[in-house]
Amino acid sequence: MxxxxxxxxxxxxxxxxxxxxxxxxxxxxxxxxxxxxxxxxxxxxxxxxxxxxxxxxxxxxxxxxxxxxxxxxxxxxxxxxxxxxxxxxxxxxxxxxxxxxxxxxxxxxxxxxxxxxxxxxxxxxxxxxxxxxxxxxxxxxxxxxxxxxxxxxxxxxxxxxxxxxxxxxxPLLPPVATTQLRVARKFFRDKERCIFCDLIEFELRMGERIVREFSNFVILTPYASSSPFELRLYPKRHSHDFALMNDAQLAELAVAMKDMLMRVKSVLRDAPYNFILHTAPPMHHRPGKPEQWNSLEHDYHWHIELVPRLTQVAGFEWGTGFYINPTSPEDAARFLREAEI
Amino acid sequence: MxxxxxxxxxxxxxxxxxxxxxxxxxxxxxxxxxxxxxxxxxxxxxxxxxxxxxxxxxxxxxxxxxxxxxxxxxxxxxxxxxxxxxxxxxxxxxxxxxxxxxxxxxxxxxxxxxxxxxxxxxxxxxxxxxxxxxxxxxxxxxxxxxxxxxxxxxxxxxxxxxxxxxxxxxPLLPPVATTQLRVARKFFRDKERCIFCDLIEFELRMGERIVREFSNFVILTPYASSSPFELRLYPKRHSHDFALMNDAQLAELAVAMKDMLMRVKSVLRDAPYNFILHTAPPMHHRPGKPEQWNSLEHDYHWHIELVPRLTQVAGFEWGTGFYINPTSPEDAARFLREAEI
Missing domain, CATH: 3.30.428.10 (HIT-like)
Structure with missing residues (x-):
């Protein structure tokens, strides 16, 4: 065991x-x-x-x-x-x-x-x-x-x-999820808005880190990308739980997923990558007290994170928790946006 | 820039x-x-x-x-x-x-x-x-x-x-250091003891994760090793600042360092590795308020962390912050202890 x-x-x-x-x-x-x-x-x-x-x-x-x-x-x-x-x-x-x-x-x-x-x-x-x-x-x-x-x-x-x-x-809420859920919950409590929705709106306005926009999804490179050509795929409309997507939404997501993967394959020539689906935990297990659950049901925003494995995690990253990224997300977005797929 | x-x-x-x-x-x-x-x-x-x-x-x-x-x-x-x-x-x-x-x-x-x-x-x-x-x-x-x-x-x-x-x-205190310093400070404040000293004493008593003991240093595999054959080298006596070691202490540390590196080289056949020296930050930059610095000068315990790179960090680790380690630290310590060097 x-x-x-x-x-x-x-x-x-x-x-x-x-x-x-x-x-x-x-x-x-x-x-x-x-x-x-x-x-x-x-x-x-x-x-x-x-x-x-x-x-x-x-x-x-x-x-x-x-x-x-x-x-x-x-x-x-x-x-x-x-x-x-x-x-x-x-x-x-x-x-x-x-x-x-x-x-x-x-x-x-x-x-x-x-x-x-x-x-x-x-x-x-x-x-x-x-x-x-x-x-x-x-x-x-x-x-x-x-x-x-x-x-x-x-x-x-x-x-x-x-x-x-x-x-x-x-059987435990993982640290990466705990951090994100706490941040999203505090933001929601303070401002009655979703922090991810704010981020998506800001990025769409700035434009320089947008790779591709669909009617209901957006693919972008994060402002604080920890490694080269890191990507995020977000539903544009607020949605805390991936598993609540209906069939039509899944079919639209499939188009965006394929687009993202084709761009990575084309620009980075089939580089190794990891992707992770981040979504809200089952509601009865949300952090905080049970009486808070209902009001906070919608304070998360599911998304997919894709990280090409182009560099090695080395002593500095492991020893500090800082990341060194030799390619700016603005450059990465340009290469990915202009990819022929 | x-x-x-x-x-x-x-x-x-x-x-x-x-x-x-x-x-x-x-x-x-x-x-x-x-x-x-x-x-x-x-x-x-x-x-x-x-x-x-x-x-x-x-x-x-x-x-x-x-x-x-x-x-x-x-x-x-x-x-x-x-x-x-x-x-x-x-x-x-x-x-x-x-x-x-x-x-x-x-x-x-x-x-x-x-x-x-x-x-x-x-x-x-x-x-x-x-x-x-x-x-x-x-x-x-x-x-x-x-x-x-x-x-x-x-x-x-x-x-x-x-x-x-x-x-x-x-120019910033890194997250890995912040976490450790906060934990050590809280423990010291609560118990007037160093948490690392407690850990070393417990491990020496248990023995199963000890790789090698010297008069003033100990090499062990951590109970919660995040990856196979991870090692720590601690000074046995409390010491918060590596840079305050005198020449005689450095010469003793050199013996322990060489021992640790030779064991890794022998057992894992010159595997890639990272090591990191963890030591207290310059005192005037310690976290907390300036008036707390003097009393807390000694609440850290410097050490060297060595991580052989035998497995890949994959999607699960990146997405959760949990680590999966396929070799128990007790097994790793036994292999390293019995190495012919």
Whole structure:
């Protein structure tokens, strides 16, 4: 069983994933699985993964071929779904057993296509699978937060080449979410406005960091980009919860997603990247007191963050928490805006 | 001129290092400079670097050969030493000009030896150079904090192979330091003890995470290690300020440093790593009110943090602030303790 351990001085949680138990010799050059004989994410290999949790398929039995998108539990999960949460102390430390969920969304049956290569229709299927898993997992009251992310390329942490994203449900509100939710809540309380809405309006007015504007979405480079060619995709209209998007909105989002991924692929020549979907936690687990929940239901603004992995996180970043970015977001936006896709 | 920009939602500073101005084509596979004709850090190439700030040499003029350790300004600094601090607003954002210092400590004239390969005497010279630069830079009241770090190997962010470390002085207290200083201060105020001293005592009693104990130093793997084979080197006796170490203490530290680096080199076969020296900021810039400084002069405990770069930071870590570590610190300590060096 994995353990969550708290650092009482640096104030962060780590997940000691002992079931992965890696020894010194296991850390060889980490590359993708090009030499693999049978990819477990391809058609016909459905029995090489744990049984599916969700799939989009025109017909046929679960765990057979002919699916379009397939969601399975991670074979080597960082957190396990079975058990009750056990939160205790150990000397001066805090520790918690590793309860959670760790799922893999296989975005396409085609081994050789990246997410950027999918059609709008296929991309809509992927987003539909995301929404479905969010709605299902939030019914489990042990989970405080769900984070959906994608690692594209081995330098971004991908270990299998076949295009997939991951969804991890965690028993604690993560620090990155806590910070954003607190800031948004305070801003909303002070001004009765959403801080993200203000930011989007300011950026649309300035223009120099806008990459592409759609009727209902906008793609931009953040003013304080921590690394080169970082991107954000926001719904323009206020919306705190990704999982409440209807089918028509998902289809529009698919267009914007594909646009963003194509630009990154074109300008940075299929560079490794990570993206993360940031959305409000299930309402009954919002930070603060229960009586505050209703009034604050709408103080967050979901969005997608995309970070190309072009530079290495080095000693300075790790030692300070500052980031050094050698490409200004204004330059990055210009290159991405002018990309031929 | 570089700019420090504040993200008002994620609450971090980034340094937009525009003078490095990297365009998409500049982000090719980043590898060390093995094919370089003349290494600027080797004997005889002293004129290929900016003039030296400090050197240890038996005799001879500055910027000539025969030095043992040499400190120079970084040719492509993230922050520049010239100018006054200008802190202003831009719409909803905060921005500050990039004032600071960025120095490079060339640890040896020998192109092919790593820091672990240095003799104890040579290692003492390196630590002496570190101390000297700390003492000098803290006289500049614009600098709130100095961070000394090393990137070993291209996957840890090194761009030149010749062994060197870096020292960056920043005009703001970095988030990582702020967190640790606040925790240590609160603990000291509550209990009249140092939290690091407590941690060291607890770890020495438990033993399972101790890698090596010397009379005055201890090397251990942290209970909440964020990545595999992470290490800390602490002075056992309370000491808040690295720069106050005397020559005899530096010579003892050199023994412990070499021991730690040799173990990493042996067990992880010269894996890339970062180390960071964490020490108290110059006293006149401590956080809190001036009247609190005297009583809190001693509430920090300097140490060295070493992080081998064996895994990639991926979407989950970036999106949550949680870390997944596939090797328990107890296993890592055992491997490192039993290393043949």
């Amino acid at each position: 994995s353990e969550l351990r708290w650092d009482p001085i640096k104030l962060y949680w780590v997940i000691i994933a002992t079931e992965r138990g890696r020894r010194p010799r296991d850390f060889q050059v980490e590359s993708e699985d090009d030499g693999m004989v049978a990819c477990p994410f391809c058609y016909g290999n459905e029995d090489k993964t744990p049984p599916e949790i969700f799939a989009i398929r025109p017909g046929g039995a679960p765990n057979t071929a002919n699916w379009r998108v397939r969601v399975i539990p991670n074979k080597y999960p960082a957190l396990r779904v079975e058990g009750e949460i056990n939160n205790h102390g150990y000397g001066m430390y805090d520790v918690m057993n590793g309860i959670g969920a760790h799922e893999v969304i296989i975005e396409t049956p085609d081994h050789d296509r990246t997410l950027a290569d999918l059609t709008i229709h296929e991309m809509t299927d992927v987003l539909t699978a995301y929404r479905s898993r969010y709605l299902d997992l939030r019914r489990d009251f042990r989970f405080r937060y769900m984070v959906l992310f994608k690692n594209h390329g081995s330098r971004a942490g991908a270990t299998l080449r076949h295009s997939h994203s991951q969804l991890i449900a965690v | 570089s700019e420090l920009r504040w993200d008002p939602i994620k609450l971090y500073w980034v340094i937009i290092a525009t003078e490095r101005g990297r365009r998409p084509r500049d982000f090719q596979v980043e590898s060390e400079d093995d094919g370089m004709v003349a290494c600027p850090f080797c004997y005889g190439n002293e004129d290929k670097t900016p003039p030296e700030i400090f050197a240890i040499r038996p005799g001879g003029a500055p910027n000539t050969a025969n030095w043992r350790v040499r400190v120079i300004p970084n040719k492509y600094p993230a922050l520049r030493v010239e100018g006054e601090i200008n802190n202003h607003g831009y719409g909803m954002y905060d921005v500050m000009n990039g004032i600071g210092a960025h120095e490079v400590i060339i640890e040896t004239p020998d192109h092919d030896r790593t820091l672990a390969d240095l003799t104890i005497h040579e290692m003492t010279d390196v630590l002496t150079a570190y101390r000297s630069r700390y003492l000098d830079l803290r006289r500049d009241f614009r600098f709130r904090y100095m961070v000394l770090f090393k990137n070993h190997g291209s996957r840890a962010g090194a761009t030149l192979r010749h062994s060197h470390s870096q020292l960056i002085a920043v």
